[in-house]
Amino acid sequence: MIIGFIGAGIMARALGQGLVSGGIVPASHLICSAPLPQDGQPFLDLLPGSQWTPDNAKVARESDLVILAVKPQVFPEIAPALREPSAGKLVLSLMAGIPLEKITAALHPGARVVRSMPNTPMQVGNGASVYAGGPNVTDEDLELVHRVLSSAGKAWRVEESQINAVTALSGSGPAYVFHFIEALTLGAVNLGLPEKLARELAIQTLLGSCRLADRSSLTPMELAAQVKSPRGTTLAGCAVLEENDSLNNLVAACLLAAKNRAEALARGEL
Ligand SMILES: NC(=O)c1ccc[n+]([C@@H]2O[C@H](COP(=O)([O-])OP(=O)(O)OC[C@H]3O[C@@H](n4cnc5c(N)ncnc54)[C@H](OP(=O)(O)O)[C@@H]3O)[C@@H](O)[C@H]2O)c1
Structure with missing residues (x-):
């Protein structure tokens, strides 16, 4: 062939x-x-x-x-x-x-x-x-x-009919993840870590967490719950992401913008 x-x-x-x-x-x-x-x-x-x-x-x-x-x-x-x-x-x-x-x-x-x-x-x-x-x-x-x-x-x-939504998720998704790596890195640099170490830790944390989510029988939110001990650091950090559903709303808006653009491309608005 x-x-x-x-x-x-x-x-x-x-x-x-x-x-x-x-x-x-x-x-x-x-x-x-x-x-x-x-x-x-x-x-x-x-x-x-x-x-x-x-x-x-x-x-x-x-x-x-x-x-x-x-x-x-x-x-x-x-x-x-x-x-x-x-x-x-x-x-x-x-x-x-x-x-x-x-x-x-x-x-x-x-x-x-x-x-x-x-x-x-x-x-x-x-x-x-x-x-x-x-x-x-x-x-x-x-x-x-x-x-x-x-x-x-x-x-x-x-x-x-599902391809525009898929485009918004996995087609464009790698760039969202790269942005998240950068955001984690910048946040850690603000806390005093050197940039190289911060970036390597951010990437390894995402890699390890994705592998765990892929292999585990638990849902991502169940895995998150395992890390959130009462009065612990993770709970304090996640409370910021969850306040007013801010992370979910931001990501939903991001996917919608990408899907709208995919639909415009499909209409010939190249
Ligand atoms: N990159 C992504 O994230 C991604 C994800 C999903 C789908 N896609 C799709 O995959 C396709 C390719 O994307 P890509 O990122 O690989 O783009 P790319 O790196 O720009 O590659 C496009 C290729 O097409 C060649 N080309 C340009 N004009 C041509 C012509 N008249 N005849 C033959 N070849 C020509 C380019 O040559 P030159 O070097 O001369 O420009 C280049 O080799 C796109 O349709 C994109 O929508 C991309």
Whole structure:
């Protein structure tokens, strides 16, 4: 099986690496396109044996699975050249905000299109991806897409109507977490800790807590209750987060703003 990436940026490289390290295909079965040789070079450096071309149509023609990994704004400009070569191909879109209907209308009627929403922790094999299949996609296609996305993390099948909310949660979520790391770091620096130590402690605390939440049979709030001893420090700290439901309200507003933007992208407000 040949897997082709239209676009050779962060997400293409992350998924390409997952495909090779997960044993789905060797690097020699990967081909990518990007306008200039220097745009494709990081992909080739990361995945020796793979190929680069400036010709998007060639990637579509030569691949069994075509992965759309360009920015959503670029899709209208590249779609016409993909129309004929996408006939009979399985096409997996990573593009935020472009609905299945628009992608299928732009490609050949015989293309089988799956839309996904991955996230950047895919770069370290810990992505969270969802996918939804278009009208003529088969069970085998969905199974293949599940294996492809799972090679760089975890994957879930969803209804397309859920993708904007997923975009707001796991698509944009890594940035919220990076902001939280920074906020913890700045808060600890204000308490007198050196910045490097504060950042390392913040990251390790998030990593450890996420692993615990992932492996434990308890809910996150039950795990929080375990740390909140009466009259203790954690209870005092959490009282600030919980006052007037401030953390929940802030995060809800953040997700709503991201979902609204995803809906605007879907309406074509690129
Ligand atoms: N990053 C995220 O957090 C994230 C999360 C979920 C989904 N996504 C989606 O994943 C897709 C890729 O995002 P990314 O972060 O990987 O973007 P990126 O790093 O900017 O990569 C885009 C790639 O497309 C190439 N490109 C630009 N114009 C092209 C053209 N006409 N033909 C072929 N290739 C072209 C770019 O080349 P140049 O180097 O010349 O620009 C670059 O290699 C986007 O649609 C995004 O919505 C991203």
